[in-house]
Every structure is written in structure tokens, then in C-alpha cells.
Amino acid sequence: MKNSRFTRRGVLKTGAIGGAGLALPQYLRADGHAGFTNAPQGDTVKIGFNVPQTGPYAEEGLDELRAQELAVEHLNGMGDGGMLNTFSEKNLDGTGILGKKVEFVTGDTQTKSDVARASAQQMIEREGVIMVNGGSSSGVAIAVQGLCQEAGIIFMAGLTHSNDTTGKDRKANGFRHFFNGYMSGAALGPVLEAEYGNERQAYHLTADYTWGWTQQESIQTATEALGWGTVQNVLTPVGAGDFSSYIAPILNSGADTLILNHYGGDMVNSLSQAVQFGLRDRQVNGKDFQIIVPLYSELMAAGAGENIKGVFGSMNWNWQLQDEGTAAFTRSFGEKYGFPPSGAAHTCYVQTLLYADAVTRAGTFNPCGVAEALEGFEFDGLGNGPTLYRADDHQCFKDVLVMKGAENPTNAFDTLEIVEVTPRAQVEYPQDHPMFAGGDLGSCNPGA
Numbered sequence: 001m002k003n004s005r006f007t008r009r010g011v012l013k014t015g016a017i018g019g020a021g022l023a024l025p026q027y028l029r030a031d032g033h034a035g036f037t038n039a040p041q042g043d044t045v046k047i048g049f050n051v052p053q054t055g056p057y058a059e060e061g062l063d064e065l066r067a068q069e070l071a072v073e074h075l076n077g078m079g080d081g082g083m084l085n086t087f088s089e090k091n092l093d094g095t096g097i098l099g100k101k102v103e104f105v106t107g108d109t110q111t112k113s114d115v116a117r118a119s120a121q122q123m124i125e126r127e128g129v130i131m132v133n134g135g136s137s138s139g140v141a142i143a144v145q146g147l148c149q150e151a152g153i154i155f156m157a158g159l160t161h162s163n164d165t166t167g168k169d170r171k172a173n174g175f176r177h178f179f180n181g182y183m184s185g186a187a188l189g190p191v192l193e194a195e196y197g198n199e200r201q202a203y204h205l206t207a208d209y210t211w212g213w214t215q216q217e218s219i220q221t222a223t224e225a226l227g228w229g230t231v232q233n234v235l236t237p238v239g240a241g242d243f244s245s246y247i248a249p250i251l252n253s254g255a256d257t258l259i260l261n262h263y264g265g266d267m268v269n270s271l272s273q274a275v276q277f278g279l280r281d282r283q284v285n286g287k288d289f290q291i292i293v294p295l296y297s298e299l300m301a302a303g304a305g306e307n308i309k310g311v312f313g314s315m316n317w318n319w320q321l322q323d324e325g326t327a328a329f330t331r332s333f334g335e336k337y338g339f340p341p342s343g344a345a346h347t348c349y350v351q352t353l354l355y356a357d358a359v360t361r362a363g364t365f366n367p368c369g370v371a372e373a374l375e376g377f378e379f380d381g382l383g384n385g386p387t388l389y390r391a392d393d394h395q396c397f398k399d400v401l402v403m404k405g406a407e408n409p410t411n412a413f414d415t416l417e418i419v420e421v422t423p424r425a426q427v428e429y430p431q432d433h434p435m436f437a438g439g440d441l442g443s444c445n446p447g448a
Contacts, residue, residue, distance in 0.1 A: 036366045037152035037447025038128045045100040045365065047072075047352070048107065048123035048132040050144060051158065055111040056239040057136040057264040059299045060159055060344040064134050065106060066337055067345035071352035072102045074332070082332035083353060086325040086381040091360040098359060109135055111238065111264075113143035120144045124151050130365050131156065133351055136264070136344060137238075138162030138211035145174035152447015154367045156351035159344045161263075161295055163214035166395035167436035172444040173367055175374055175394045177351050177387075179427070181215040182435050184294045184314040185222030187400040187422035191312060196257070196290060198227035203255035205246055205270060207262055208235040216261045217435065219294045223259075231255040236262070236270075243270040247277050256284035258291045267293060268303035275307045296403050298342045301415040308405035308415060315401040317346045317383050320418055325383040340413050350382045354389075368444040385424070392431040393441060400427050 040046075049068045052061035074082045077094030084092050096102050105127045107119030116135060123129045124147075132148055133156040135141045141160035148155035149171040157165055157176040161184070166176050202223055206212040212235070220230050231253050236246050247270070250258060258279060262270050274280070274291060282289040293300075296313035319330045319340040329349060333341040341349070355370065358377070362369035375391035384398035402420040409415045429436070 035446065035448065036368075038124065038130050040100055040130060040365055043100055044103050045097055046103045046105065046127060046129050047355075048105050048120065048127065048129035049134050049348070050107045050109055050116060050120050050123065050132055051134040051348075052111045052136050052140075053106075053108040055109075056266055057111045057159075059303070060136040060264060060297060060342065061109070061111075061134070063299065063342045063345040064136065064158055064348040067333065067341055067349035068104065068133060068352055070333060070336055071349045072104055075102045075352070075356055079336070080328075080332055083325050083329050083350070083382055086328050087353065087357070088380040089357050089361070091357050092353065097356045098363070098365070102356075105129060109137070109140050111137045111140060113137075113139045116140040117143045117147050120147055121151075124148075124153055129153070131355055133355070134158040134348055135160060137209075138165055138214075139209045141165050141176075142169045142210060145169065145171050149173045149442070149445055152367055152445045154355065154370050156355055158348050158351070160211070161215060162211040163218065163435050164210050164439075166393045166439075167214075168438040169210075170393050170439040170441050172371060172394075172442045175351075175354075175371075175389065177354065177396045178347050179314075179316045179398070179400055180395070181211070181218035181294070182429060182433070183400050183427040184215065185218035186427045186429075187314050187402050187420075188219065188292075188294060188312065189222040189226060191402045191420060192223065192292070193226045195312070196287075199285075200226075200228040200257045200287070200290075201231050201255045201285060202228055202257045202259050203231045203250050203253055204233040204259045204261060205243070206233055206235050207238055207266060209238060211263070212261050214435065215294055216259075219259055219261070219292075221435075228257075236266075238266060240266065241269060243273050244277075246270075247274050247279070250274075250279065251277065251282075254284070256287045256289055258289070260291065260293050261295075262293070263295055263297075264300060265303070267300050271304050271311070272307050296416065297344060298340070298413070298416060299344070301405060302412065304405075309407055311405040312419070313403050315343050315403050315416075317343045318401055318403065318416065318418060319346075320414065321383060321421075323383060323385070325381045329383060346383060353382070354379075366446055368446045371444045390431065393436065393439070397424050397428055399424050
């Protein structure tokens with residue numbers, strides 16, 4: 001018997017189960033199973049994994065793809081089952097989804113919105129996928145989420161940290177398990193205050209797209225609430241490679257802190273070049289110069305090497321957590337690939353399972369049935385503690401990690417250490433918070 005604290009939606013609207021004359025919701029009626037985009041035929045169902053396999057975020061994308069393939073194996077009854085064994089819901093039994101074996105196709109987003117949209121469109125129109133999962137850029141996520149809304153397909157957003165994904169650009173067919181910029185700021189603020197005090201002067205370098213803009217706004221708001229000043233915010237192009245011309249002006253700016261709102265290869269390059277410029281060896285305003293990276297990944301830390309030591313940031317999940325779900329996933333992934341999974345891998349693995357579970361609970365692949373099963377859904381056992389998919393905006397709420405570059409790593413995989421597991425209550429916000437205002441979830445679109 002399942003624990004009663006977990007919300008179970010999408011079975012019956014009202015009344016007692018089996019009650020005489022009880023009306024089923026439209027998506028559970030037999031005639032509601034037809035008339036939606038790419039309704040599966042035969043004994044298989046196909047989903048699309050749309051990730052960057054080339055470009056500045058390729059490392060994250062390739063790790064997402066590894067995890068997505070592992071999730072399919074587990075859904076189809078191969079391997080040790082991974083997080084199916086720890087998931088609070090027990091609807092998935094290794095026979096695929098609703099008895100259909102899972103197949104998948106992949107695409108390369110190149111971390112470009114137009115390329116990602118075209119790739120997803122091909123998956124939908126030519127390959128007949130019923131769901132699209134993935135991406136390592138908020139610009140990509142927003143573009144593909146819009147396409148899936150138009151096409152009548154569920155989109156499980158991958159690595160997207162912009163507030164806009166579930167803010168002004170939220171869509172009824174889109175869902176995000178990953179955390180966002182606001183949550184990073186809320187988690188990091190108290191730690192930065194304890195470490196560095198209330199009188200810092202921060203200089204921001206910011207990726208010039210939706211993620212960078214909202215991440216920078218979030219961390220600036222959080223640090224200014226501590227009493228920090230903001231010297232300047234400079235926008236930088238994604239994939240710039242050489243950030244020297246952006247770093248040099250910091251030397252005479254009066255800033256004693258550099259906040260790098262960069263991700264992937266861009267963060268590795270900008271952090272490494274900042275260290276080469278001697279920023280971390282300087283004293284400014286009577287303080288040791290510090291660098292902060294608000295959004296971390298294990299892959300970025302590995303790329304930055306020695307330069308990452310002592311640098312604070314935040315993460316959605318890390319393989320060093322001690323819960324049963326994390327241990328099960330890390331073991332499965334490690335046995336298959338020979339190294340621990342990244343946070344990007346975790347997100348896309350979990351979202352594949354969550355989609356499959358929602359279909360099973362709804363009893364249909366109809367995207368509107370799946371959406372209703374996910375809205376307001378609470379669960380546990382997938383590595384982040386008790387988690388909620390909020391119905392208002394399709395944002396997941398869960399604990400957030402504050403990380404620091406390890407001073408004395410013992411191997412190539414423990415380059416980051418967990419400083420704090422920030423409780424979910426500290427990072428929650430109302431759905432109409434000003435940083436998320438202007439969005440309209442709209443109605444689910446079943447498509448054809």
C-alpha cells in the first residue's frame with residue numbers, strides 16, 4: 001500500500017471509486033484515447049531525446065543522453081531497475097509504458113534554439129514521438145516547449161535554469177524538474193553572507209540570453225539583500241571562448257567579487273582565464289578577491305580543475321547525496337558507463353521516469369491526461385527528497401544544494417563538496433512572484 005502523503009491525481013475526479021454512475025474525466029474515457037498527436041500504435045511507443053551533442057554545452061548533453069538511454073532500459077525491464085526501486089510510486093514494472101516497449105530517437109540541439117526546434121519538429125512529424133525530453137539551455141527549452149505546446153506533445157524540459165521557463169514562457173504542455181535562478185539565489189544568499197559578510201562589491205559577467213539574464217537578476221537581488229553592491233553587469237555571448245577582453249576591466253573596477261553567470265564550457269573558460277589574470281591572488285577593498293559560480297555541474301568542475309577550489313555555487317542534485325534513490329541511480333549509471341552521473345544526467349533520467357509514471361497513472365498517452373496526472377503531483381525517492389510539481393506553473397519544488405569546489409579532492413569525481421542541503425521551504429515562492437510574472441500557462445493542447 002502506498003504512503004498516503006503522496007498525492008495521486010488523474011484517477012477519478014470525485015466520489016468513491018466504483019460509485020454508481022460516476023463520470024470519468026474525459027481523458028480516461030475510451031473515446032478520449034484517440035484524437036491526439038502521435039497516439040501510439042502497436043506494441044511500442046517512441047519518445048525523443050533532444051540534447052546538445054556538439055557546441056558549448058555538449059558535455060552536459062551527452063551525459064543527459066546516457067541517462068535517458070539508461071531510463072529506457074529500466075522502463076523496458078533491463079538492468080537493475082535503478083530508481084524504479086526507490087520511487088515512491090510503484091506503477092512501473094519493467095514492461096514499458098502501458099505495456100508498450102519504449103523506443104527512442106535522438107537529436108542534436110547544438111545549444112541553438114532554431115536548431116533545437118527543427119530537431120524536435122522532425123522527431124514529432126517524421127518519427128512520431130509522443131514526448132520530447134532534454135536540452136541543456138534555457139533558450140532551447142523555451143523554444144522547444146513552445147513547439148510542443150503547438151504540436152500537442154508533452155515536453156519534459158532538461159537542463160533549463162532560467163526563471164522564464166516556468167515564468168513568463170510557461171506552457172501547459174511543458175514541465176520542469178530542474179530548479180531555477182531564483183532558487184539558486186535563495187539558497188546561496190545565507191551561505192555567502194556567512195562566508196564573506198555584508199560589504200562586498202560584485203562584478204557580473206553574464207551569458208547574453210534568457211538564462212543569463214534571469215540568473216543574474218536572481219543572484220544580484222539575493223546579494224544586494226545582504227548589503228552587497230553591484231559594480232557592473234556585462235553581457236557576454238554564448239560560446240565566446242576567449243573572455244579576456246571581458247575580464248581585464250575588472251582589475252580596475254573596484255570590485256572584490258566576480259560572479260560568473262556562465263555555464264558549461266563558457267564557465268570553464270571564463271573561470272580559468274579569470275584565475276590566469278590573477279584575480280584570486282588580489283586584495284581589493286581590504287578583502288581577498290572571490291569568484292562565485294551560481295550554477296554548477298560536476299562536468300564544469302572537472303573541466304576547470306584546480307581553478308574550482310573554494311568556489312561556491314548551487315546544484316539541483318549531486319551523486320554524493322546519501323539517500324537510497326541517489327545511491328541506486330549512481331550505482332546503475334556507474335556500472336554502465338564507468339563514472340558517476342552528473343546533475344544533468346539525473347534530471348533527464350528522472351523526467352523520463354516521471355513521464356512514464358504519469359502516463360501509467362492516467363491510463364493514457366493523451367498529453368492532457370498526462371498533464372493532469374503531473375499537476376500537483378508529490379513524490380519521493382528520486383534523489384531530491386519530497387518533491388512537488390506545482391499545478392500553477394509546472395515547476396518542481398525540492399531541496400537545493402549549495403556546493404563548493406573541493407580543496408583536497410581524492411579522485412577525478414569528487415571535485416565538488418556539498419556545503420548545505422537547502423530545505424525546499426527556503427527556495428519556494430508564490431507563482432505570481434515578480435521574477436516569474438507575465439506568464440500564462442494556458443490550456444493543455446492534445447494536438448491532432
